[in-house]
Amino acid sequence: MNLQPHRDFLTEDVQERFLRYVRVHTTSDRHADTTPSTQRQFDLAHILAGELRDLGLTDVTVTEFGYVIARVPAHDEVNAPPVAFLAHMDTAPDSSGEDVNPRIWENYDGGVLTVGHGIVLDPTEYPDLRDFVGETIITTDGTTLLGADDKAGVAEIMAAVRFLGQHPEYPHPELEIIFTPDEEIGRGVDKLPVTELHSRFAYTMDGGKEGSVEAECFNAYRVHVDIQGYLIHPGSARGKMANAVTIAGRLLAALPQSESPEATDGRYGFYCPVEITGDYGHARIEMIIRDFEIDEVRRRVAYIEKLADALQTANPRARITVTATQQYLNMRDRIAEYPFLLELLTEAITSIGVTPILDPIRGGTDGARLTEMGLPTPNIFAGGLNFHGPAEWIPVRSMVRATETILTILRLWSERVAPDTPLPTVRPEVRA
Numbered sequence: 288m289n290l291q292p293h294r295d296f297l298t299e300d301v302q303e304r305f306l307r308y309v310r311v312h313t314t315s316d317r318h319a320d321t322t323p324s325t326q327r328q329f330d331l332a333h334i335l336a337g338e339l340r341d342l343g344l345t346d347v348t349v350t351e352f353g354y355v356i357a358r359v360p361a362h363d364e365v366n367a368p369p370v371a372f373l374a375h376m377d378t379a380p381d382s383s384g385e386d387v388n389p390r391i392w393e394n395y396d397g398g399v400l401t402v403g404h405g406i407v408l409d410p411t412e413y414p415d416l417r418d419f420v421g422e423t424i425i426t427t428d429g430t431t432l433l434g435a436d437d438k439a440g441v442a443e444i445m446a447a448v449r450f451l452g453q454h455p456e457y458p459h460p461e462l463e464i465i466f467t468p469d470e471e472i473g474r475g476v477d478k479l480p481v482t483e484l485h486s487r488f489a490y491t492m493d494g495g496k497e498g499s500v501e502a503e504c505f506n507a508y509r510v511h512v513d514i515q516g517y518l519i520h521p522g523s524a525r526g527k528m529a530n531a532v533t534i535a536g537r538l539l540a541a542l543p544q545s546e547s548p549e550a551t552d553g554r555y556g557f558y559c560p561v562e563i564t565g566d567y568g569h570a571r572i573e574m575i576i577r578d579f580e581i582d583e584v585r586r587r588v589a590y591i592e593k594l595a596d597a598l599q600t601a602n603p604r605a606r607i608t609v610t611a612t613q614q615y616l617n618m619r620d621r622i623a624e625y626p627f628l629l630e631l632l633t634e635a636i637t638s639i640g641v642t643p644i645l646d647p648i649r650g651g652t653d654g655a656r657l658t659e660m661g662l663p664t665p666n667i668f669a670g671g672l673n674f675h676g677p678a679e680w681i682p683v684r685s686m687v688r689a690t691e692t693i694l695t696i697l698r699l700w701s702e703r704v705a706p707d708t709p710l711p712t713v714r715p716e717v718r719a
């Protein structure tokens with residue numbers, strides 16, 4: 288079935304949904320230890336569950352942890368195994384996601400978009416804009432992030448479900464819809480009941496620019512350095528005091544600047560200090576370490592441990608501890624065990640007239656964690672750019688192409704993935 292004649296309908300539907308979903312405040316909070324990290328994420332979860340039921344789905348659940356899980360039964364004549372599509376409902380805590388007031392720029396003329404509040408989208412700075420001359424672009428009003436990451440993904444999956452409801456003849460396997468909380472704080476699949484899912488394969492709709500596909504991501508570690516100082520009156524501290532602030536500063540200054548996010552791109556990894564708190568009695572540093580090769584991550588963790596050791600020796604009265612925790616691993620090898628996952632995906636994208644761009648992602652997604660847990664999960668573009676800040680923008684056309692990609696994968700999946708395809712084993716114990 289050709290999707291071309293349905294483009295106007297899909298455009299209207301996905302745009303309307305997107306504009307509605309971004310107005311729901313769903314910022315997550317990395318300092319909270321509940322799931323979801325913020326109760327407000329339930330607001331969107333309940334809206335989506337209600338809309339899925341209105342679209343005729345009967346198997347729709349909002350779990351106690353804020354996950355929306357819904358199922359569209361397979362087309363009668365399709366015996367291919369089920370597949371899941373995921374998107375996350377939260378937005379990044381780096382920028383405000385409250386009172387999002389999207390601006391719509393129809394028939395973009397290729398010039399500078401003066402978004403407001405000092406935010407300007409200039410094609411000389413953001414050349415991707417040039418690919419969307421004549422298209423409708425949605426931006427912020429300059430005061431918040433937009434939330435295209437990942438409400439575009441949510442809107443695209445919802446539009447695909449609506450399309451399937453209206454076209455019962457369209458071939459598709461059983462489709463699982465999963466909307467997750469807390470992806471932006473790295474906990475998007477922590478409480479997902481993986482063993483209860485019907486699917487053993489999934490796709491996340493959480494990538495960037497139109498055409499981009501990600502089946503390789505960073506290996507990610509978080510490193511916590513705790514520095515317990517030794518305090519004594521500064522007037523009589525000579526030879527005695529261990530100043531936690533000073534030690535923290537030395538440690539940070541010893542990180543190689545050539546291995547920072549500011550200095551790297553492509554396949555190079557980095558150290559990135561993300562938070563420092565405390566006073567001269569007690570200080571804490573949070574750092575993230577990223578690299579496509581796990582050995583490079585281990586080398587960096589070892590370097591921080593060596594630095595801490597050296598600072599400990601120089602400040603015998605301090606107590607410095609380093610704790611490293613794995614956040615997610617590169618998904619490349621596990622996805623490669625099921626080549627049809629990427630084959631169908633690139634074929635789907637090509638067939639709707641878009642050139643697939645297969646880039647390693649300098650970040651991670653729910654898909655990376657899910658892949659580790661036994662559901663190989665490549666990531667598909669949702670269409671947005673400049674994520675996590677007020678310069679975020681998205682062309683409506685990209686959301687339509689993403690929706691068409693979902694629908695086309697479902698059709699190809701029905702035709703190509705054999706009912707007896709060997710399935711990966713679920714490993715819920717991998718969950719942190």
Ligand SMILES: [Zn+2]
Pocket residue numbers: 375436437470493
């Ligand atoms: Zn995202």
